[in-house]
Amino acid sequence: MEFLVATGVGALTASGVYLLLRGRTFAVILGLALLSYAVNVYLFAMGRLAVGVPPIIRDGVTAYTDPLPQALVLTAIVISFGMTSLIVILALRAYLETGDDHVSAEPLAEPDDELA
Amino acid sequence: MSLALVVLLPFIGAILPPLMIRSGRTVCATVTGSVTLSSLVLLLIHAPAVYRGEVPVVAYEWLPSLGLRFSFFADGFGLFFAALILAIGLLIIIYARFYLGRDDPMGRFYCYLLLFQGAMLGIVLSDNVLLLLIFWELTSLSSFLLIGYWRHLPEGRQGARMALAVTGGGGLAMLAGMLLLGQITGSYELTEILGQGELVRASPLYLPALLLILLGAFTKSAQFPFHFWLPHAMAAPTPVSAYLHSATMVKAGIFLLGRLWPVLAGTEAWFLIVGGTGLVTMVIAAWIALFKDDLKALLAFSTVSHLGLVTMLWGFATPFAAVAAVFHILNHATFKCALFMTAGIVDHEVHSRDARRLGGLLHLMPITGTLALVASASMAGLPPLNGFLSKEMMLEAAGHARPPAYPWLVPGLATFGALLSVAYSARYAVHVFLGPVRDDYPQHPHDPPAGMWLPVAVLVALVVLIGLFPAAIAGPIVAGASDAILGGALPDYKLALWHGITPALLMSAVATAGGLVLLALFWPVRAVRDAMPRPEAKRIFDAIVLGAANAARRASYGLHNGQLQRYVMFFVVSVLVLILVGWQTGRLDAGTREPLAAGYLAGIAWLLLLAGCIGIVAYHRQRFLALILTSLVGLIVSLAFLYLSAPDLALTQISVEVVTTILMLLALNFLPKETVAESSVARRLRDGALALGSGAAFAAIVHDVLTRDFTSISAYHLEQSKPGGGGTNVVNVILVDFRGYDTYGEIIVLGIAGLAIFALLDGALRGPAARRLARWAPDQPRAADLHPLIPVVATRVMLPLALMVGVYIFLRGHNLPGGGFISALVVAIALLMQYMASGFGWAEQRIRFDYHVLIGWGVLIAGLTGLGAWLFGLPFLTSGFDYFHFPVVGEVELATAAIFDLGVFLTVVGAVMVALANLSRIARRAEPIPVPQEPMDYTAPVPEPATTAEGR
Structure with a gap:
């Protein structure tokens, strides 16, 4: 299981990074979403993996998985949503303003006059 | 407490002038003056105790972990300097009231002046060296504001920048030096450091600490080769120049050399570096001063020269030289401040400071002229004025500084420096005030209002009185200050006009005669001098600054060219490099934690996840498909959460997934539905390599963590969830x-x-x-x-x-x-x-x-x-x-x-x-x-x- 989770995070990271390096906003947004998954699972995994021991207190049960990473990741998921929706809208607005959805502006011109 | 208040009052009072200027310029000046006066009175309350030999101390903890304390102390030397700063400050405030024009924002001027004054007081009264450094940099900053006060003048702005770069940079070097000093002695309190001179001088860190501290002191006091910033700071209004260059700013370096004299002085390195730099500065600056036509530039270089003189005296490291240094600091402050003020009066009245356009002013402005003549005679070192006394002591000390290899070097050069000093002082007197009245002044001059010449008169009165009755007036002050430096071992000396026919008197006579001869030959000598090539310090400085700025520009435009893709690439590469470095230095072995068995369901989900990721990368240009595949991946992630005992996360993830997908679909409605293929194959290969590298690195990290046991703070949360938080969903x-x-x-x-x-x-x-x-x-x-x-x-x-x-x-x-x-x-x-x-x-x-x-x-x-x-x-x-x-x-x-x-x-x-x-x-x-x-x-x-x- 550990191997599956680790390679799963690796796959998410790899595809996320590849899309992050693309030139159009939509791919970058998808890449960020994938990276968010990777990071959330990564954080969650800091509490180690366990099956069938949710952190919900019941009488007579003593084994629980670590609740703290879960609490952190829960807010992280919601914040990732906030971030993703913000950049989606940002990309949309930029496209509507300029008619182009490339991430970069034209390369800045070298300063033609040296400071003097 | 009142000692800390001496320093804090000017800072607190600095808010008053900008407010009070609404009530008029005189009220504003009065308020500013009373702030300074209150501070002075508070200071003098401590004077009796200090002269009884006590050392008042006040200390509050600030950042104890860094050794930074808000602590002040006053011994004879600190008190002497603080009194000088405040007393001269008071005269400057009066003078500036009449000097500044109607268009000059006076509230701002006095505000800066008080800030600067507070920072200076902080330097001379701080006990903690780190606190001292804070004030040290504050003087750099506040003097920047003062020098650049006339914002509309480009020279003002450039001069201010140069002063800030040089003195601020030196301050950083000094910070390092002080930290070394603190390491050697184990304390950042001056009162403790001062007693550990032998320990410091024996330490292997002595030389680096000395060099760094000297760099700070020399840049501040404009010692060769950092002498170039001071004349450019002359773009400031004259009251500022008078204040900065007589009693404050540039004296800070001199002060620090004196303050640390018991700790650092006495080694060969000290003698060679401090004494040598002082001697060279004294002669070179005096030579430059002689040929400056701008009165303020002439005075500025003469200041550099006199600072060199004091530095040289510290460098001799004999008790007698130290007494001479203290005495000369006092004397120089009086006559130099007076001279700057007279130069300001001339500028104010004639609208020119060019010595070539002046002359004969004594007849037109007799009061100013007389005062200037007396002050310049003191600067030249003529009896019976105070400049004569300390110059004699300087020559006496120089006469005893005779390294065996070159016994005549120091006395000879010192005499030559004194000779030049006579020459430029005489030039200031002769070319400006004496000679025939001219008819081509830019404006017909007459004596200014009393407010402008009275401060000068006070200073000149001191020049004369100290000269006539040195032991009575200056004796206790000099003794108290020297005693604090020498640690109670005052040498045998006498402040007096007449010591009999001594070698120093002969040297003095030679210097005076030679100086007058040199002035008589001024124009021919100048022609020779003009024919010689001279390095222009400002041009060199500007070239260095320009080179640095352009290099920085090229570097930042090279990296930061607006291509966001490139930045992301840099970021990914940096993270990878960090991971690799960590990998090299950290543990590599797999952990020993019992692995969790994976069922076939988990295997299927894993395969789907991999397929999803590959699919997204392969089909990312078809945006709908990529989006759907992304939500598939999200779905698998939520299932994983569910399986791995995190029901809350699963619920959150799946609902977020729905919302995100809908949002993206709505946005995609307006965006292009497909991405054109535009990356080159090489680029895709590069990005693919980066992506695979990142993926592999993260997989390895996660695997390494997951196969290790761990400790968690969650036991507390699990225990307290029900009794403390009232809920069972932890x-x-x-x-x-x-x-x-x-x-x-x-x-x-x-x-x-x-x-x-x-x-x-x-x-x-x-x-x-x-x-x-x-x-x-x-x-x-x-x-x-x-x-x-x-x-x-x-x-x-x-x-x-x-x-x-x-x-x-x-x-x-x-x-x-x-x-x-x-x-x-x-x-x-x-x-x-x-x-x-x-x-x-x-x-x-x-x-x-x-x-x-x-x-x-x-x-x-x-x-x-x-x-x-x-x-x-x-x-x-x-x-x-x-x-x-x-x-x-x-x-x-x-x-x-x-x-x-x-x-x-x-x-x-x-x-x-x-x-x-x-x-x-x-x-x-x-x-x-x-x-x-x-x-x-x-x-x-x-x-x-x-x-x-x-x-x-």
Whole structure:
């Protein structure tokens, strides 16, 4: 299981990074979403993996998985949503303003006059 | 306390002048003067104790972990300097009142002056060396403001920048030196460091510490080769120049050399570096001063020369030389300040400071002229004035500094320096005030108002009185200050005009005669000098600054060229490099934790995940497909959470997934549906390599962590969840109780994101974006039936049910999976379904509130819940709960955490819906579809879109 989770995070990271390096906003947004998954699972995994021991207190049960990473990741998921929706809208607005959805502006011109 | 107040008063008082200037210039000057005067009185209260041999100390802890203390002390030397700063400051304030013109913002001037004064006092009274350094840099900053006071003058701004660069840079070097000193002695308190001279001089760190501290002191005191900044600082108004160059700024370096003299002096390195630099500076600066036509430049270089003289005296490291140094500091402050003021008067009255255009002023402005003649005679070192006395002592000390190899070097050069000093002093007197009256002055001069010459008169009176009665007037001050430096071992000396025929007297006579001869030959000598090549310091400095600035420019434009893809690439590469470095230095072995068995279901999910990731990369240019594949991946992630004992995360992830996908679909409606292939193969290979590297690195890290055991702080949360937080769902209790403050911060962030989205989309309804929207035509085929009957009916029937589920999830959240976040997402999805099934217009008409208001209420409710704890005297966000018995329902637990969770709920609903509702506004603007009116919202088929996928 550990191997599956680790390679799963690796796959998410790899595809996320590849899309992050693309030139159009939509791919970058998808890449960020994938990276968010990777990071959330990564954080969650800091509490180690366990099956069938949710952190919900019941009488007579003593084994629980670590609740703290879960609490952190829960807010992280919601914040990732906030971030993703913000950049989606940002990309949309930029496209509507300029008619182009490339991430970069034209390369800045070298300063033609040296400071003097 | 009152000692700290001496330093703090000018800082506090600095706010007064800008306020008082409204009551007039005289009131403003009076207020400023009284601040300085109060500080002076406070200081002098300590004087009797200090001269009894006590050392008043005051100390408060500031940053004990860094060794930084707010501590001050006053010994004879510090008191002497502080009194000098305040007394001369008072005269400057009076002088400036009459010097500054009506157009000059006087409030600002006095404000800067007081700031500067406070910083100087801080330097001379600080006990803690780190505190001293803070004041040291403060003098650099405040003098920057003073020098650049006339902002409209380019020379002023350039001079200020140069002074700041040189003295501020030196201050940084000194910081390092002081830290070394603190390491050697184990203390940052001067009172403790001063007693450990032998330890310091024996330390292997002595030389680096010495060099760094000297770098700071020499840059501040404009010693060769850093002498170039001082004349450029002359662009300042004359009162500033007079203050900075007589009693303060440049004396700070001299002060520090004296302060640390007991610790650092006495080695060969000290003698060679300090003595040598002082001697060279004294001669070179005097030579330059002689040929300066600008009176202030002449005086500036003469200041450099005299500072060199004092530095040289410190460098001799004999007790007698130290006494001479202290005495000369006092004398130089009096005559140099007076001379600067007279130069300012000449400038003020004649509108020229060029010695070639002046002459004969004594007849036109007899008071100023007389005062200037006396002061310049003192600078030349003529009896019976105070300059003569200390110059004699200097020559006496120089006469004894005779290294065996070159016995005549120091006395000879010292005499030559004195000779030049006579020459430029005489030039200041002869070429400006003596000679025939001319008829081509830019403005016909006469004596200024008394306010301008009275301060000069006070100083000149001191020049004469100290000269005539040195032992009576200056004796105790010099003795007290020297005693503090020498640690109670005053040498045998006598402050007097006549010591008999001594070698020093002969040297003095030679210097005076030679200087007068040199002045007589001034023009021929000058012609020779002008013919020689001379390095221009400012040009060199400017070239260095320009070179550095251009190099920085090239470097930043090279890296920072506007290509965001490139920045991301740099970022990824840096992270990879960091991981690799960590990998090299850290542990590599796999852990020994018992692995968890994986069933075939997990294997299938894993395969699907991999396939999804590969699919996204392969088909990312087909955006719909990529988006659907991304939500597939999200679905698998939520299943993984569910499987791995995290039901709350699974619920959150899956509802977030739905919302995100809908949002992206809506946005994609307006974006191109496909990405053109534009990256080169090489680029894709490079990115692929980076991506695979990152993936492999992260997989390895996660695997390494997962196969190790760990300790967690969660035992506390598990134990306390029920008794302390009143809930059995530990994750939810952590969110709303244990870590409620974090959650509060996070919903605020989410709320801000929601408002930013609102602003971005609202702005899209105006300007170029709005015009583009108006031209927009759907590029996808539209369904003939825009609002199919079955979804319409189904979503409307389900709405109350879905809301009910939301309430249920919310309420049970404290004990079972659920809570504010999840129920908010469920409710948002239920509302969204209405938008999707029945159309934006239909839904919009029925939602009668603004979602961004909801965000505000959410944050407010959560915050007020937190504040409620204060009413019970508990910290912010402390939760309380109790069990109540209700008839019929039974026992019910009520917790304030639930109200906090309500705030979370509202914020999340608001943030999600604000994005979607505003996107729908955009869509309605782009594609106005009539809002269905009939109960059964059947919409008639619409014709095929005119334009298709080839874009717009």
